Amino acid sequence: MRGILWEDTAAEPPLSAPAFAGEAACSVAVIGGGYAGLSAALHLAGQGTDCCLLEAGSVGAGASGRNNGQVIPGLKLAPDALEERYGDAGAAVVETASGAADRVFELIERHAIACEPDRRGWLRAAHSGVALASVEKLARAWQARGAPVDLLDAGATAQALGSDFYLGGLLDRRAGRLQPLAYCRGLARAARAAGARLHEQSPVLSLRREGGCWLLETARGRLTAEAVILAVGAYGERLWPGWSRTYIAVQSMQLASAPLSDNLRAAVMPGASAMSDTRKLANAIRLDAAGRVCIAGRGPLSGRLDAGVVRQLQGGLTRLFPALAEAAWSHAWPGRVAITRDELPRLAAPAPGLYGIVGFNGRGVAMATALGRAAAAPALGRPAGFPVVPSAPVPLHRLRRPLLAAAVSYYRLRDGLGLASR
Numbered sequence: 001m002r003g004i005l006w007e008d009t010a011a012e013p014p015l016s017a018p019a020f021a022g023e024a025a026c027s028v029a030v031i032g033g034g035y036a037g038l039s040a041a042l043h044l045a046g047q048g049t050d051c052c053l054l055e056a057g058s059v060g061a062g063a064s065g066r067n068n069g070q071v072i073p074g075l076k077l078a079p080d081a082l083e084e085r086y087g088d089a090g091a092a093v094v095e096t097a098s099g100a101a102d103r104v105f106e107l108i109e110r111h112a113i114a115c116e117p118d119r120r121g122w123l124r125a126a127h128s129g130v131a132l133a134s135v136e137k138l139a140r141a142w143q144a145r146g147a148p149v150d151l152l153d154a155g156a157t158a159q160a161l162g163s164d165f166y167l168g169g170l171l172d173r174r175a176g177r178l179q180p181l182a183y184c185r186g187l188a189r190a191a192r193a194a195g196a197r198l199h200e201q202s203p204v205l206s207l208r209r210e211g212g213c214w215l216l217e218t219a220r221g222r223l224t225a226e227a228v229i230l231a232v233g234a235y236g237e238r239l240w241p242g243w244s245r246t247y248i249a250v251q252s253m254q255l256a257s258a259p260l261s262d263n264l265r266a267a268v269m270p271g272a273s274a275m276s277d278t279r280k281l282a283n284a285i286r287l288d289a290a291g292r293v294c295i296a297g298r299g300p301l302s303g304r305l306d307a308g309v310v311r312q313l314q315g316g317l318t319r320l321f322p323a324l325a326e327a328a329w330s331h332a333w334p335g336r337v338a339i340t341r342d343e344l345p346r347l348a349a350p351a352p353g354l355y356g357i358v359g360f361n362g363r364g365v366a367m368a369t370a371l372g373r374a375a376a377a378p379a380l381g382r383p384a385g386f387p388v389v390p391s392a393p394v395p396l397h398r399l400r401r402p403l404l405a406a407a408v409s410y411y412r413l414r415d416g417l418g419l420a421s422r
């Protein structure tokens, strides 16, 4: 089996940006070439800010080039819960989250990014009666805010999905899907065209305050900046003290089929771009433009991709679509997701002039793009439009592996009992 499907099918070519070398200065340095960092660089450069982005590998080397490509607006909490959680800033958070998918599709159009956008909505399917009640509540909360979210009964869900496995669902028409690596490369191309200086194969090895500025060191160069945006997702260990303790990196795996026959292709998700269900340990499923089915799910803590993981993902799919038992599987690959305890992302300021963005909890295509844009504002000394919080470690972070293992068993039990997740 081959590795990352998106590397084989991206219409946007690799960026091929030069490695950073020598001495340079800029107003804002961005660390990390995923959606968060690239969106920040694009918005900074678009406002005429002198900005320089350093990426350890190639653009999209992290989760942004590996994910399932579902463009889902909103956060894991319902809009009313977000308003309660964030108080005065609640309305701005809901607006940012609600409009996050719109912003992605606008960027794709404005910059003519060749990333197979498909906007027929995201289906959240209810696996139990309790889950259905929570889906109904969520749909009503969004409908009350004028969002194009439809509540589907069991028959309509079966029609949209091509499977009668579920009791009902919610179809969020703000949502869609895209080719994740191509979107990432397109953002990079747009950021560079707007004037951002981009460097690949340039891991930042140290970051510190020196003489009133930030100093970033790579193997071959030194960059000084007035402000820094740290956008290293779940892929940046130890660059800033304590930063990697503010989230937990969880392994996720994906499996893609060879292009399905026309009959099968028409039978899988005919009425939605993408789906996931209400189980906490849910799978995310979509087709790509060539009719391959692609499923993402939880991976082993070791991060090793083995036959057991592949079988588990295949089982998840064939339970919904028995006809896919005949499908041929061509690609499998791992990726890391940064999760937070409250399932909310962070725009944090761990030090003056240093802004970190992390914790999209599997909703980063839309939300990392949104928070990258939001982080550009405080880096220029302007209000962010999203709460900037102090960076706080996840309690008992040292024990995350045994705690994660226990959490997986606990959630498997809850899922089996039909309890709802967010």
Ligand SMILES: Cc1cc2nc3c(=O)[nH]c(=O)nc-3n(C[C@H](O)[C@H](O)[C@H](O)COP(=O)(O)OP(=O)(O)OC[C@H]3O[C@@H](n4cnc5c(N)ncnc54)[C@H](O)[C@@H]3O)c2cc1C
Pocket: 031, 032, 033, 034, 035, 036, 037, 054, 055, 056, 057, 058, 059, 060, 061, 062, 063, 064, 065, 066, 067, 068, 069, 070, 071, 072, 202, 203, 204, 205, 231, 232, 233, 234, 235, 236, 237, 239, 252, 253, 254, 284, 296, 297, 334, 335, 336, 337, 357, 358, 360, 361, 362, 363, 364, 365, 366, 367, 368
């Ligand atoms: C299997 C999988 C499926 C997913 N499916 C979906 C989905 O369908 N929909 C959705 O919304 N979200 C999904 N996600 C989550 C989504 O991919 C992420 O939330 C999002 O890509 C995070 O973007 P980012 O820019 O914060 O981080 P990343 O994309 O991880 O980028 C961080 C970058 O920082 C670089 N870096 C790290 N350290 C350094 C350093 N010292 N110097 C320079 N660069 C450094 C890395 O190389 C990396 O490129 C999924 C994730 C996975 C893994």
